[in-house]
Amino acid sequence: MATDVKSNVSKGPVFETLIEKVGENEMLLNLGPQHPSTHGVLRVVLKLDGEVITDAECDLGYLHRGVEKLCENRTYPMIIVLSDRDDYLSAMNNNWGFCLAVEKLLKTEIPVRADYIRILVGELNRIASHMVFYGTFGIDIGAFTPFLHAFGRDREEILDLFEEICGARITYNYVRVGGVMLDVPEGWIGRVQAFCERMKPRLVEYDKLLTYNPIFMDRTIGVGKLSAEKAIEIGVTGPALRASGPTLDLRKDHPYSLYSNFKFDVPTGKNGDCYDRYMVRRQEMTESFRIIEQACATFPDGPFMGKVGKVYRPGIGEVYAQHEGPRGWLGYYIVSDGTDRPYRLHIRPPSFVNLQSLKELVKGWKIADVIAILGSLDFVLGEVDR
Amino acid sequence: MYLPELCQKVIAKFPDVIVPPLVEKTIRDPEAMVLVPAKNIVPVCRFLRENDEMAFDLPIQMTAVDYIKENVFELVYYLYSSKKKHAIILKARIDRAAATIESVTPIWSGMDWQEREVFDLMGITFTGHPNLKRIMMWDGFPGFPLRKDYVHVTDRYDSGLEIGTPGLDAKGVPFKALGATTGEAPSGH
Numbered sequence: 334m335a336t337d338v339k340s341n342v343s344k345g346p347v348f349e350t351l352i353e354k355v356g357e358n359e360m361l362l363n364l365g366p367q368h369p370s371t372h373g374v375l376r377v378v379l380k381l382d383g384e385v386i387t388d389a390e391c392d393l394g395y396l397h398r399g400v401e402k403l404c405e406n407r408t409y410p411m412i413i414v415l416s417d418r419d420d421y422l423s424a425m426n427n428n429w430g431f432c433l434a435v436e437k438l439l440k441t442e443i444p445v446r447a448d449y450i451r452i453l454v455g456e457l458n459r460i461a462s463h464m465v466f467y468g469t470f471g472i473d474i475g476a477f478t479p480f481l482h483a484f485g486r487d488r489e490e491i492l493d494l495f496e497e498i499c500g501a502r503i504t505y506n507y508v509r510v511g512g513v514m515l516d517v518p519e520g521w522i523g524r525v526q527a528f529c530e531r532m533k534p535r536l537v538e539y540d541k542l543l544t545y546n547p548i549f550m551d552r553t554i555g556v557g558k559l560s561a562e563k564a565i566e567i568g569v570t571g572p573a574l575r576a577s578g579p580t581l582d583l584r585k586d587h588p589y590s591l592y593s594n595f596k597f598d599v600p601t602g603k604n605g606d607c608y609d610r611y612m613v614r615r616q617e618m619t620e621s622f623r624i625i626e627q628a629c630a631t632f633p634d635g636p637f638m639g640k641v642g643k644v645y646r647p648g649i650g651e652v653y654a655q656h657e658g659p660r661g662w663l664g665y666y667i668v669s670d671g672t673d674r675p676y677r678l679h680i681r682p683p684s685f686v687n688l689q690s691l692k693e694l695v696k697g698w699k700i701a702d703v704i705a706i707l708g709s710l711d712f713v714l715g716e717v718d719r
Numbered sequence: 720m721y722l723p724e725l726c727q728k729v730i731a732k733f734p735d736v737i738v739p740p741l742v743e744k745t746i747r748d749p750e751a752m753v754l755v756p757a758k759n760i761v762p763v764c765r766f767l768r769e770n771d772e773m774a775f776d777l778p779i780q781m782t783a784v785d786y787i788k789e790n791v792f793e794l795v796y797y798l799y800s801s802k803k804k805h806a807i808i809l810k811a812r813i814d815r816a817a818a819t820i821e822s823v824t825p826i827w828s829g830m831d832w833q834e835r836e837v838f839d840l841m842g843i844t845f846t847g848h849p850n851l852k853r854i855m856m857w858d859g860f861p862g863f864p865l866r867k868d869y870v871h872v873t874d875r876y877d878s879g880l881e882i883g884t885p886g887l888d889a890k891g892v893p894f895k896a897l898g899a900t901t902g903e904a905p906s907g908h
Contacts (some may be wrong), residue, residue, distance in 0.1 A: 689828070
């Protein structure tokens with residue numbers, strides 16, 4: 334149990350510090366890094382008194398690829414490819430976030446049609462990401478069927494739509510600086526509308542399978558409560574924050590792109606427990622479908638790419654651009670020295686900041702509840718470690 | 720929206736805080752931006768958090784930039800107020816050789832991992848941080864990768880190169896000598 338798999342040079346730092354504080358009746362338990370419910374390679378060291386958790390520490394870095402350093406040696410279009418790999422469950426939103434920052438540097442105008450396409454793929458990707466959450470959260474709690482419906486059937490349809498538009502199913506590299514890579518194919522909008530229609534009865538099915546399942550409710554209601562003050566102080570954003578009460582949503586509060594043209598609600602929770610975090614995401618899927626339907630109905634003609642050269646050198650300066658990703662505020666901070674490569678690029682990944690709340694959330698709960706809490710935070714380790 | 724009145728209020732309270740002069744043609748975010756002397760970072764942050772007009776309760780992000788030509792590290796803090804819905808950019812410049820600044824983790828616990836990341840990858844020490852340890856790299860990793868004078872030392876993942884020698888630069892040319900930051904890690908690492 335005490336062996337560290339991260340490095341054969343030295344012991345992991347986390348275990349050692351926790352061992353010092355272990356009392357007579359306490360024990361340490363290693364969760365991960367290969368535990369299926371950690372959704373990637375995350376190691377959590379739990380300190381237990383009997384079966385009750387008294388402390389927890391996360392050990393990160395197993396997926397660290399040094400993306401920020403790699404970006405310093407790449408031109409701006411080459412970085413869009415890297416942004417796909419950060420949050421691989423919503424790569425469209427990552428492309429979009431990075432392009433927003435570069436467009437802010439270049440002061441580029443985006444054609445209306447390109448913005449519409451971005452909103453369509455961004456919201457479809459948000460739904461696809463929440464479908465992965467819906468399926469895996471069910472598995473964490475012990476319900477396997479929702480996974481087959483959401484992940485195996487419905488998400489595949491979204492991936493088919495993406496494959497049609499850009500040729501890729503996971504890493505799209507589709508949103509480009511100035512617009513998007515290609516125009517939507519003939520009849521694509523109609524197929525998106527048909528998909529929205531197909532999904533309406535399926536979302537009712539989702540609720541039957543999981544939302545109002547008594548076992549699921551017993552396992553999640555009241556578990557892992559996060560107060561609004563604590564969540565804000567940690568910097569938690571996205572559905573995890575809105576489940577605690579605040580209605581902070583960049584699409585509403587600081588509208589970017591064309592979000593001010595669309596009607597949608599921002600679902601919030603009351604208690605900030607696992608069930609509320611689930612419910613907020615479940616309702617966000619419905620709201621995203623509302624946005625998609627409006628965007629399809631008013632889809633404009635025009636160019637899909639603005640006037641941006643093949644090679645571009647932004648001026649000297651620095652910008653920070655953020656937008657509302659499926660997991661929270663995804664921000665890119667770029668310092669430009671006037672060359673075709675960024676002098677410094679920093680990513681503000683929502684999962685990384687949200688995961689800090691885990692330590693607070695698990696205290697006082699049992700190991701089985703830790704799995705529910707981990708699942709309800711819906712983090713992606715590719716983004717946490719970068 | 721540029722918020723000079725927000726800056727004015729900070730400056731009225733702390734006279735040594737300045738608004739960085741806007742050099743012509745440089746690009747900058749429209750949010751209020753102030754340059755804080757490094758020794759005052761904690762009092763200024765406490766004021767921004769606790770003052771009712773400021774109410775910056777949500778730390779968005781913090782990071783550091785290595786301006787090696789000017790021999791400084793610049794720390795950048797982005798703060799947001801969930802009540803007032805406004806944002807401010809805080810900057811602090813510290814000497815590259817000392818590379819030490821006070822931690823703001825006691826004010827916003829959300830800065831914890833972000834400061835650890837800067838400590839790990841940029842080699843800046845945050846005094847008063849409750850748990851200042853490496854977060855991304857493993858213990859014994861030489862150097863600080865995000866510094867501009869970092870030289871990669873080859874390891875078992877570099878095929879065709881002898882382990883422990885300086886690696887190849889972006890153009891594929893081997894580095895001549897080890898950089899200043901690749902020697903023995905300073906204490907605390």
